[in-house]
Amino acid sequence: MTAAKPYLTGHYTPVTDEVTATGLTVEGSLPPELDGRLIRNGHNPQPGVTPAHWFKGSGMVHGIRLREGRAEWYRNRWVHTPALDGAPYMTDKGPDLTASTAGTHVIEHAGRLLALCEANLPFELTADLETVGAYDFGGTLRGAMTAHPKEDPVTGELHFFGSSPFPPFLTYYVADAKGEIVHSAEIPRATASLKHDFALTRGHVVFIEGNVTFDPAEHSGIPYGWSDTQPSRIGVMPRGVDGARQIRWFSIEPGNLLHAANAYEDGQGRIVLEGPTVDREGFQLSWNWWVGAPGRGTEPGARSYTRRWVVDMAAGTVDEQIIDDLSVEFPTLNEAYLGAEHRYQYAVSFPDEAGFGGYGIVKYDRTTGARRIHQVGDARMPSEAVFVPAAGATREDDGYLLTVTSDLKQDSSQLLVLDAAGLDRVATVHLPRRVTAGIHGSWIPDSALDAPKG
Known part of the structure; x- marks a missing residue:
């Protein structure tokens, strides 16, 4: 029954149609x-569809257009991929990289708006969020693309990776500022560990392999x-x-x-990496929620704590x-500091595994150690906080955080x-409807x- 799946209830209850509204109240x-x-x-399965896993729900993008102090429109659209029409990912010829949920992230690079899911090709969207189709960088991308590419704020290059449970x-990959892939390389000694994200410094690429790895016995x-036998490691590559x-x-x-959250080289040349992590029990609690397993499970983020690694290469x-x-x-920062030492970072706070605490937007001051929380209110949940710089900004935190709340x-x-x-x-x-709690998003300047386009 749908009610038994936590990712289809409460803040995550799917909306059932596509709408457009203009002249929003501010x-x-x-x-x-x-x-x-x-x-x-985010994931928003169509009416009557109950996916076996939260991540299997079809992607839906929600957009809000702001201009000249006005909120011009809100619109939501499913990303119209073959998977939305029921096409399977696995075929007798192998995986269909176009059969994507396209529901994890959405970015802009070289004038193209791309909806992403890490097991597939990107899907290009129009500025009004209509689906154009699968995008393979002019035929040069032949594998999957991570949902978390990194655009270098200095060079404009887009760095990303593709991972697979099978070799390689x-x-x-690196795409230049015009959107053309200019470099690709298979990474030696990588494993089938799940690699959802990575980090970029001014001089290095940082990969993270944890204890979650390919398991053919998992049928969700x-x-x-x-896996307790899967090594947990950090890979540092010039x-x-x-x-x-x-x-x-x-x-x-x-x-x-x-x-x-970010990575950088410190004054001693060490690699500093930060981000929320879970232990074995924390992962299992989240997994139970993701698949709607009987018994104890908790919302993603309920047992996830910020960790710092300092890698001394010498x-x-x-x-x-x-x-x-x-x-x-969902850690974020002023992306002008991506790959460089930053003072501030932001995140979404969650109730803990016992249900204590609330949802909010968190700001960390890494210099003083201070933590500030903007509580969004009872029965309200914020989305990932997206940083937008203020005009004439001179300080790292001169800017705004944009977050969409779900109010039950x-x-x-x-x-x-x-x-x-x-x-x-x-x-x-004020938006014309409750927006389903989702995953990632971006601010795209006009x-x-x-x-x-590149």
Whole structure:
């Protein structure tokens, strides 16, 4: 029964149709520099469809267009892939990389808007969120693409990878600022460990392999599970055409990381990496929720704690520690600092496994160790907080955080615009419907979509 699946209830209850609304009501004043679209992706199965796993639900993008202090429109659209019409991922000829849920993330690069799912090719969308079709970088991408590519804020290059449970387990790619793949390499000594995200520094690429790995006995449709025998490791690879041959793997404590907050080289040349992680029990509790298994399960993020790794390349050692006891997920930052040492990072807080605490937007000051939380209110859940810089910004946190709330009491949603410095509310945009709790999204300035496509 649908009611037994936690990912189809409460904040995650799917919407049943596609709508467009214009002239949205705004409380407060929208900053004029917010000239573009907030687009957020997530899993939203069609009416009558009950997927066996949260991740198997079809992707739906929700967009909010802001311009000149107005909220011009909201619209939501399913990403119309073959999988939406029932096409299977596995065929007698192998995987169909176009049979995607396309429901994990949405980004812009080189003027193209791409909906992503890590087991498939990207799907291109129009500026109005209609589906164009599968995109393979002009035939140069022949495998899957991660849902978490990284755009270098200095060069404009897009770094990404494709992973597989079968050799080659990991392939690394670089697309230039025009959107053309200019480099690819198979990564030596990678394993079938689940690699959902990675990190980029100014000089290195950082891969993370945790204890969650390919498990052909798992029949939920996502064939992965925890393995105590799977090594947990960090791979550090110099950027550049010969980097793959120089990769080094460093053992770390058991665990699993889905989302990296950031990585950088510190003043001593060490690699510093941070992100929320789960232990064995935490992963199993989340997995039970993801598949709707009988018994105890908790929402993703309920037992996920921020961890820091410091990799000393010269000494060949890794120092690691949990640096906060708050349950969080979906870390973000001012992406001008991606790959560089940053002071501030943001996340979504979750009730813990006992149900204590609430949903909120968290700001960490990594210099002082301070933590600030914007509580969104009873029965309300925020989405990942997307940072947008303010006009004329001079400080790292000069900007705004954009998050879409799901409000169960009012059966509604709002776009909250928060001041990134103090987490005070700047403006609220009232949306025409409750938006299903989702996963990742991006702020796409109009100037990016107006640029010629690569």
